[in-house]
Amino acid sequence: MSDHSQAGPPADPAAAAAEPQRHLSRRSMLRGAGASAAGLAALAVAGPAVPALASASRPAAPAATGSRVAGGRTESVSQPLVVHLRDVQSGEMDVFAGTSHTRLRDPDLAARLARAAR
Amino acid sequence: MSSHREAPEISKDPVADSTDVYAFVSPDQPDTVTLVANYLPLQGPAGGPNFYEFGDDVLYEINVDNGGGGRADIIYQFRFQTLLRDPDTFLYNVGPIESLTSPNWNRRQVYTVTRVQDGKQQVLGSGLACPPCNIGPLSTPSYASLAGAAVHALPGGISVFAGQRAEGFYVDLGAIFDLGDLRPFEQLHAQYGLNVFTGPAPGVNATAALNVHSIALQVPISQLTRSSVTGEADPAAVIGVWTTASRQRVRLWDADNGEDVNCGPFRQVSRLGNPLFNEVLVPLGKKDLWNSLPPYDDKQFASYVTNPELAGLLPALYPGVFPNLAALVKSGAARADLEAILLTGIPAGIVPGFQNNTGSVLADMLRLNTAIPPSANPNELGIIGGDLAGFPNGRRVFDDVVTIELRAIAGATYPLVDSKYTPDAAAGEVTDGLTASSVPSGYLDQFPYLGVPYSGFSTPS
Numbered sequence: 001m002s003d004h005s006q007a008g009p010p011a012d013p014a015a016a017a018a019e020p021q022r023h024l025s026r027r028s029m030l031r032g033a034g035a036s037a038a039g040l041a042a043l044a045v046a047g048p049a050v051p052a053l054a055s056a057s058r059p060a061a062p063a064a065t066g067s068r069v070a071g072g073r074t075e076s077v078s079q080p081l082v083v084h085l086r087d088v089q090s091g092e093m094d095v096f097a098g099t100s101h102t103r104l105r106d107p108d109l110a111a112r113l114a115r116a117a118r
Numbered sequence: 119m120s121s122h123r124e125a126p127e128i129s130k131d132p133v134a135d136s137t138d139v140y141a142f143v144s145p146d147q148p149d150t151v152t153l154v155a156n157y158l159p160l161q162g163p164a165g166g167p168n169f170y171e172f173g174d175d176v177l178y179e180i181n182v183d184n185g186g187g188g189r190a191d192i193i194y195q196f197r198f199q200t201l202l203r204d205p206d207t208f209l210y211n212v213g214p215i216e217s218l219t220s221p222n223w224n225r226r227q228v229y230t231v232t233r234v235q236d237g238k239q240q241v242l243g244s245g246l247a248c249p250p251c252n253i254g255p256l257s258t259p260s261y262a263s264l265a266g267a268a269v270h271a272l273p274g275g276i277s278v279f280a281g282q283r284a285e286g287f288y289v290d291l292g293a294i295f296d297l298g299d300l301r302p303f304e305q306l307h308a309q310y311g312l313n314v315f316t317g318p319a320p321g322v323n324a325t326a327a328l329n330v331h332s333i334a335l336q337v338p339i340s341q342l343t344r345s346s347v348t349g350e351a352d353p354a355a356v357i358g359v360w361t362t363a364s365r366q367r368v369r370l371w372d373a374d375n376g377e378d379v380n381c382g383p384f385r386q387v388s389r390l391g392n393p394l395f396n397e398v399l400v401p402l403g404k405k406d407l408w409n410s411l412p413p414y415d416d417k418q419f420a421s422y423v424t425n426p427e428l429a430g431l432l433p434a435l436y437p438g439v440f441p442n443l444a445a446l447v448k449s450g451a452a453r454a455d456l457e458a459i460l461l462t463g464i465p466a467g468i469v470p471g472f473q474n475n476t477g478s479v480l481a482d483m484l485r486l487n488t489a490i491p492p493s494a495n496p497n498e499l500g501i502i503g504g505d506l507a508g509f510p511n512g513r514r515v516f517d518d519v520v521t522i523e524l525r526a527i528a529g530a531t532y533p534l535v536d537s538k539y540t541p542d543a544a545a546g547e548v549t550d551g552l553t554a555s556s557v558p559s560g561y562l563d564q565f566p567y568l569g570v571p572y573s574g575f576s577t578p579s
Contacts, residue, residue, distance in 0.1 A: 079381075080370075080379040080380070080381045081381065082368045082370060082379070082381055082382070084368070096366075096367060096368045096381045096382030096383075097381055097382075098381060099366065099381070099382065099383055099384065100382070100383065101367060101382050101383050
């Protein structure tokens with residue numbers, strides 16, 4: 001297996017990457033996890049639709065994970081966003097998008113999410 | 119097992135389950151180190167039509183500590199992407215796969231390799247092809263050369279391979295986890311009064327004819343050490359190696375689209391440094407925690423190393439066979455020998471001509487002294503067999519780590535720290551009865567060193 005002269009990526013990696021793949025359709029879905037004190041809400045939104053998150057401090061993303069996530073989705077097209085509503089009363093929630101995590105405290109939004117989940 | 123399904127949570131997540139990690143000075147390229155990380159344990163070769171593959175949603179990393187603190191100074195990251203050519207057939211391949219670009223190959227994987235150092239990321243290669251799984255003579259004829267084409271050259275003289283390999287780790291899993299039975303000595307087992315065994319029996323390799331998925335790198339030594347190395351006594355010659363797998367914090371089953379949605383930061387779900395560390399030393403209630411932590415946090419697990427449960431079990435399971443070990447355990451003396459082997463590295467002055475000490479930080483890592491040249495006559499018992507190029511100086515693919523660690527825990531290495539201690543005769547004999555020759559595939563004498571995977575056609579499930 002030492003014949004590196006044969007080594008290399010597929011003849012046309014770009015073409016290979018463009019082969020048919022399933023893409024996540026754009027969704028406008030709001031899901032609650034019931035009317036309990038904690039829940040999950042998942043949305044697929046374009047990046048600019050969440051300006052509050054765009055300005056949040058984000059940890060460094062592992063290499064090669066920022067532009068593509070499993071399933072071939074690209075952030076510039078559609079980025080999953082999941083909210084874990086930890087406590088309705090205080091409005092504490094975790095927002096996960098791309099490779100970031102932001103903890104928010106927004107009682108009004110929490111109340112709206114809880115209502116939507118009923 | 120070395121680390122196959124070793125913790126409750128990771129046993130339910132095979133694609134992220136790190137099973138073995140190897141680090142050794144390449145015998146045929148002695149200016150390089152070979153690093154191999156295995157995942158996806160216990161693959162039945164005939165596992166079609168959805169043959170085994172890496173997880174697109176898993177971040178795989180091989181970590182190198184060259185500063186001695188149990189922290190990753192250099193990280194090699196691997197991300198995979200699965201490509202489906204024709205979603206309207208149930209077939210993995212629609213004809214013979216004779217090349218990595220074969221149109222007959224329907225479901226394939228490519229990957230990206232990224233090197234991270236000092237916070238800087240360098241993509242070393244992308245769109246790199248994995249080989250298919252070894253299916254059989256019709257689907258994957260000339261498998262060895264097909265997989266050979268999946269050894270890719272990266273910048274800086276690095277070679278990389280990611281794909282299926284024959285399992286190189288050997289262990290009598292069935293006997294060991296049947297209450298510590300070691301078949302070659304099973305007539306000496308207490309047997310709980312059941313009197314099942316009347317004489318010795320040969321070991322049985324539970325992983326024979328099973329495959330794994332390997333990520334292998336061959337890297338010039340100069341790219342791994344923190345500075346140029348003057349010789350084996352130079353602390354800079356020693357690197358610590360471990361592998362990890364991480365998942366994003368959120369995974370949501372999107373039933374409408376029939377797929378998972380992943381988002382959030384990556385968090386570690388699997389780790390492996392020294393073989394059998396989490397498997398045999400860490401108790402069940404802490405195995406999942408251990409998998410989530412970096413090596414520099416291992417001080418909290420040190421008592422499981424210095425007072426290992428297995429050292430107390432051996433005299434109980436084999437009455438009268440380990441009297442000196444029983445006395446050592448009863449004394450409560452901390453096993454400084456095991457701490458050195460597994461958590462700090464062996465300091466200079468213990469084994470003539472050798473050290474792989476990384477300082478005082480207690481951290482489970484494979485520690486490789488890169489200045490020790492490959493052995494011309496390797497002994498699979500490594501250092502306790504007089505071969506300084508073998509485990510626990512890193513780990514080679516054929517090293518008999520089960521026997522080495524059994525003997526160490528049984529007291530064979532305690533005289534390194536207490537010259538007054540006399541090991542039991544059995545400590546130098548105990549084994550599960552297997553050797554590297556128990557691996558039917560054998561090993562390759564060149565990168566990636568693990569053998570050609572067993573084919574589904576020729577290997578009974």
